[in-house]
Amino acid sequence: MQDAEAYYKQEQNIKYVSDSYGKESWVRVSGKDILNRAEAHFWCALIKKTKVKSVFRDFSWDTDGMSDGPGFEGGGSTYTYKRNLVTGGIEPLLYYRNFYGVIPDCVELAQEFILLNNLYYDSIKHSYFELCMDGETEEAVRYQKDNCTVSVKLKYLQKYAAAKQMAILLFFDIRAEIEGSLEENGLDKFFDTFKDKDLYYSIWGDQMDFGNKHVYSVLMGKKILYPNAVDQCGYWPYEKKEKYETFIIGTDEFGNTKEYTCNPSKLANNFGTNADAPYYFTPVFFKKEVLQKYILKPELYTITDGSLQCQVLWQLQIDNHHKDCVIAYLGDLGKNLPESERLYWKSYNIDSDEKLSRVTFERDFMCLPSESNMIDHKFQRDYAKVIDYWNKKYGWSIFLPLTEQDEYNLSQIRIPLTNSQPEFDMLVLSLVKVLIDSLNEAKLKETLTRECKNGSINELQGWLEEHNCQDYEIHIKFLREVQELRSTGTGHRKGTNYNKTARKFDVGIKTLKDVFENILEKADEFLLYLMKI
Known part of the structure; x- marks a missing residue:
């Protein structure tokens, strides 16, 4: 009986919306799910920060995406076209597309969200992915096969909100049912409400007397996720400051390896800059196995005589004219490799007594069209x-x-x-x-x-x-x-x-x-x- 009462009053679900919803790495933004044996429905939108108080006047949903699309509003002889018909400072993140049973309904993401994050849709995985600068992809949005149940990675949701300086508005409607009457289950009709600065919900329970008699409870409400500062959104010009790795460039008089940053702005060049620093074209040595990662993905990476390329995203000139090592210039590692790739290359960095190959030296320093010796x-x-x-x-x-x-x-x-x-x-x-x-x-x-x-x-x-x-x-x-x-x-x-x-x-x-x-x-x-x- 105690378990029935806890289920009826949705104690676990209240704890979930209070402590976890909107804080997990993936946030359910639309569709339905089974949550602690109850049927849960979700929706999401953005709202101007100045309008948050107005939507916290009650616990009901302010939008469900059914009529948020473009159209005309007005009356009499005056009508005005609007890009979306939702009001009260709310902006849709999603649109519910209703096709009246002719073809399956679906939920679509706002194109602004897709374009800002430069996402592409993978029809096999039913997900949107971001193409990262290192050529790898990161999943940002997941669709279930019903095309109506959608989850967004919290990172992308928060970046978008920070860029727009709008709060994230999460809606939930969670319904539990128990067979039999209130009396048969030893339960009572109830109604409770909870409200604080970022969570507002009501929960009520009663019995349904027509059809199959059963007890039900409804937990309905909304939650606000406030945005970070705009300079934390991660989009240009607020991108995260780039980190540069240090690489082994030789040994000191005691045989200890010496390392130096690959940041090009910290290196010496032919014009007298940073005269006391290592030269931009200081050779850095790596185990040949550093290339294995790129060999295994020929659809993404191309290794040729003197070059490693990731489609048109980046290209690193390499000296791959040795059997047991690969050489790259210190400055090129900082200038031409994405940040995540530099960390990978560092794990294969070695000290070596090898020299630049004859082929690379003639090409780079003598401007001769030297053919590879490999x-x-x-x-x-x-x-x-x-x-x-x-x-x-x-x-x-x-x-x-x-x-x-x-x-x-x-x-x-x-x-x-x-x-x-x-x-x-x-x-x-x-x-x-x-x-x-x-x-x-x-x-x-x-x-x-x-x-x-x-x-x-x-x-x-x-x-x-x-x-x-x-x-x-x-x-x-x-x-x-x-x-x-x-x-x-x-x-x-x-x-x-x-x-x-x-x-x-x-x-x-x-x-x-x-x-x-x-x-x-x-x-x-x-x-x-x-x-x-």
């Missing part, structure tokens, strides 16, 4: 050259174009960052896709005058033989061995066949890094051969 860069460069060469000489490409879903297999071919088996297997798989699976079998078959076994390597061999090409055997042998390495390694469970094939490439004798580097060298020799025939 075999992975050379392979990708020569792959494109082969396609162009065959198109010009034979009128068709020896390699079929990669589909959008497969393009990463070419762009990610590299000397491995680590000696891990999974990375090695993945790179072998990608190499086979671009070098063997992409061979243009249809065109190779077209020019053959005799039958040969099916398979792209067999057809390439037949084409080379019919065209009297010399010294092709070593390349055909290489292609077959690489294909066998893929088939016995990533295509099936590894066993004795894989071990036998792997030994041909010195797996177990050399590191997997060195093994794949040698494979790439042979693959590039094959590409160079294709440009000689």
Whole structure:
């Protein structure tokens, strides 16, 4: 009976709206939910700070979004068009779209909120996301599948309110039901009201005598969330002050690492600024694994010879012409990397006795068009050259174009960052896709005058033989061995066949890094051969 009375008087729900609602990381702003076994309905709007007292004259909702849209108001012969018809200093955050059962109703966010936060809608996740400067996304608004139940991350709600210098008005209507009469449940009819500076609600309970007799209670009211100062909204020109990390730039006479800020305004340059500070172009060293994060998201990041780019958001010039480290300039880390990325790079920062590569030095300080000395860069460069060469000489490409879903297999071919088996297997798989699976079998078959076994390597061999090409055997042998390495390694469970094939490439004798580097060298020799025939 005590539990029934607590439920009837909605003690838990009162505690929720008093202590938690509007303070959680996600705020329910529309739709319904089950809250402590009661059916809860929510809505949200903004209100001018000067009008808060006027809406706290009673506990009822001041708007429910049903008639807040644009239209005309007036009477007689005078009508005035308004961008929204809500009154009393209230501004909609949401609009309830009623389609009268023809198509499902929905709730729409105010376009101003979407545009100010530069949000985009993901139709699969039913959420709005902000695109952050580091290229990552942050969920800002969640829709349930009914398209009427909406939650907004508190951070975005408060930023918006601060920018507009308006208070957030949260409405709630929570209803509990118990079967039977008041007398049967040992309960009494009641009515209570609570009001303070930011919460106003009433709760009442009675019984319903028609239909299925039951006891009910209604907790209805509103809550005010006051905005922060406008300079705390986080939008330009009130963005948070940027933080700059320090990075290792060398060691002192005792062998201790020395660090310095990457803030470009604190560094020396060619014009005499900050003469006692490290030079803007001081090289900073990182473990090669720093690139792993970007390799795993080829749809977002592009790593090329000397560059790391996040679409058109940011680009960092890097010296990626070493097998075991990556180098970036101290000033570039502060100027070209977003704040969150600098913290990530710092975790891979190392002290090193390496120097800038010859390629980077010639490009950056001697203005020479120096080609990369790294075999992975050379392979990708020569792959494109082969396609162009065959198109010009034979009128068709020896390699079929990669589909959008497969393009990463070419762009990610590299000397491995680590000696891990999974990375090695993945790179072998990608190499086979671009070098063997992409061979243009249809065109190779077209020019053959005799039958040969099916398979792209067999057809390439037949084409080379019919065209009297010399010294092709070593390349055909290489292609077959690489294909066998893929088939016995990533295509099936590894066993004795894989071990036998792997030994041909010195797996177990050399590191997997060195093994794949040698494979790439042979693959590039094959590409160079294709440009000689």
